[in-house]
Amino acid sequence: MPELPEVETTLRGILPSIKQQTIAHVVVRDYRLRWPVPANIHLILRNATIDDLWRRGKYVLFKTASGTIIIHLGMSGRLRILTEPSKANKHDHIDIVFHNEKILRFTDPRRFGAFLWVEGDPHQHALLKHLGIEPLTKNFSGKYLLERARNKKMPVKTFIMDHKVVTGIGNIYAVEALFAASVYPMQPANSLSLTQWNNLAKVIKKILRSAIQRGGTTLKDFLNSDGKPGYFSNQLKVYGRANLPCVKCGSLLKSVKLGQRSTVYCAKCQK
DNA sequence: CAGAATACCTGCGGGC
DNA sequence: TGCCCGCAGGTATTCT
Numbered sequence: 001m002p003e004l005p006e007v008e009t010t011l012r013g014i015l016p017s018i019k020q021q022t023i024a025h026v027v028v029r030d031y032r033l034r035w036p037v038p039a040n041i042h043l044i045l046r047n048a049t050i051d052d053l054w055r056r057g058k059y060v061l062f063k064t065a066s067g068t069i070i071i072h073l074g075m076s077g078r079l080r081i082l083t084e085p086s087k088a089n090k091h092d093h094i095d096i097v098f099h100n101e102k103i104l105r106f107t108d109p110r111r112f113g114a115f116l117w118v119e120g121d122p123h124q125h126a127l128l129k130h131l132g133i134e135p136l137t138k139n140f141s142g143k144y145l146l147e148r149a150r151n152k153k154m155p156v157k158t159f160i161m162d163h164k165v166v167t168g169i170g171n172i173y174a175v176e177a178l179f180a181a182s183v184y185p186m187q188p189a190n191s192l193s194l195t196q197w198n199n200l201a202k203v204i205k206k207i208l209r210s211a212i213q214r215g216g217t218t219l220k221d222f223l224n225s226d227g228k229p230g231y232f233s234n235q236l237k238v239y240g241r242a243n244l245p246c247v248k249c250g251s252l253l254k255s256v257k258l259g260q261r262s263t264v265y266c267a268k269c270q271k
Numbered sequence: 272c273a274g275a276a277t278a279c280c281t282g283c284g285g286g287c
Numbered sequence: 288t289g290c291c292c293g294c295a296g297g298t299a300t301t302c303t
Contacts (some may be wrong), residue, residue, distance in 0.1 A: 003296060034279075034299085039276045058297080075297055076281075091281085112297060129297090154274070163298080169298055219296065239296095259275075263293085 004168025013225025074112030
């Protein structure tokens, strides 16, 4: 479900309710996520204060005095704030109850998400250590991509979805960015020109910023922390539009599998 | 070593 | 109505 814009939207939504707030207790209903939720997490977090929270790639981090909570939403995860206790549904796996009576609820039907605890520098955790550059930073540029793509024969789409290169770009935004930049998804990464990379870096930033501004993309069930859908869905030009006309030239969009992921593109506009 | 396949899970929509 | 299949926003792990 969530790519960078959806995670960012989620973070912004929950931040005002829980930053600097102290945890009263934690309820774990199902420990079976991507990795087991630490068995003693309720003891660790009791009376801990969330000093700060931020995003790294698609991870959300909550810092406390003794360590950091690492959360990943996987494909179907969601975080939201409840202002009063409410009956837990089937996939509501974790509640963090704060002294201010707000409740942070982690829901994840597919359980591909993660809820972990790390002491020390969270950025040295195995999951975060090798993450590449943040796309919404100045150093993310055509030059950076050109350098990283040297000797990489893989398709450019696979390359920009590699989080060791750049974090946060998933299937939707990869496909949209390639269309916006008129780049053929199967083009070998090491064959793009600096001009192409500059253009791609530019449209990636533009699309991610636009999506964040609109509250992310809702395909069927993404809701942000306020329970609102994301309004970027109606900006999608190619994702989910296989066999429909290209918005630029009218020819029918094609669809192929690339690394098991559906890849929609315009054969005429993307060369 | 790179790159490709596999695995983890539930829910939904389409075809029969 | 119900069953089976394929598909879904991710990514660590295993394989070749």
